[in-house]
Amino acid sequence: xxxxxxxxxxxxxxxxxxxxxxxxxxxxxxxxxxxxxxxxxxxxxxxxxxxxxxxxxxxxxxxxxxxxxxxxxxxxxxxxxxxxxxxxxxxxxxxxxxxxxxxxxxxxxxxxxxxxxxxxxxxxxxxxxxxxxxxxxxxxxxxxxxxx
Numbered sequence: 001x002x003x004x005x006x007x008x009x010x011x012x013x014x015x016x017x018x019x020x021x022x023x024x025x026x027x028x029x030x031x032x033x034x035x036x037x038x039x040x041x042x043x044x045x046x047x048x049x050x051x052x053x054x055x056x057x058x059x060x061x062x063x064x065x066x067x068x069x070x071x072x073x074x075x076x077x078x079x080x081x082x083x084x085x086x087x088x089x090x091x092x093x094x095x096x097x098x099x100x101x102x103x104x105x106x107x108x109x110x111x112x113x114x115x116x117x118x119x120x121x122x123x124x125x126x127x128x129x130x131x132x133x134x135x136x137x138x139x140x141x142x143x144x145x146x147x148x
Contacts, residue, residue, distance in 0.1 A: 005085055010092070014084035017095030018077065024099055025073070028066040028106050035062040035110075058112045065109030065117065069102055076128060083134025086141060091134050098127035 035041070039059040041048045047063060048056035076098060084091035105121025 007085075008088055010088035011084055013092035014080060014088050014095065017092050017099060018080060020096075020099050021073075021076070021102070024103060025069065028069060031106070031110065032063055032066050035059050061112050061114060062110045064114075065106040068109075069106065072102075072124070072128070076131070079128065079131035079135045082138055083131050086138040087134045091131060094127045094130040094134070098124050098131070101127060 036043070036059070039048065039053065039055040041053065041056075041059045041063075048059045050056040053059070076095075080091055080095045080098075084095075101121050101124035103121075104119070105117045105124055108116035108119055108121050
């Protein structure tokens, strides 16, 4: 049995959250570029080595903040877009929380003290968990519709 999905007006908020995250990602990549110049870590070097660069930890924290955001991006995008099909306003709200928390995660990490990433930035994990629940609800409803 085929299922058609009608996108509601509220799904537009989900899409706009995705766009906001794209801008955040660009901003983080520019911050890494600035850190490369400041700490003299040139391409293609991914991470600085402490024995070769006295500022290695500072650069690596900036780089790691962005890299971790890239690692989480596929999960965030898929959970946001799928969970938002059934729960667009909840997913968009959780998405905004995720984007804001990711900003603070990056800023905290970039201080050079890795634990600072979790002060406010740790809320991103709560947001992703909420999005996983939204997506699970969507999947369960698809299965239930098929069996009825």
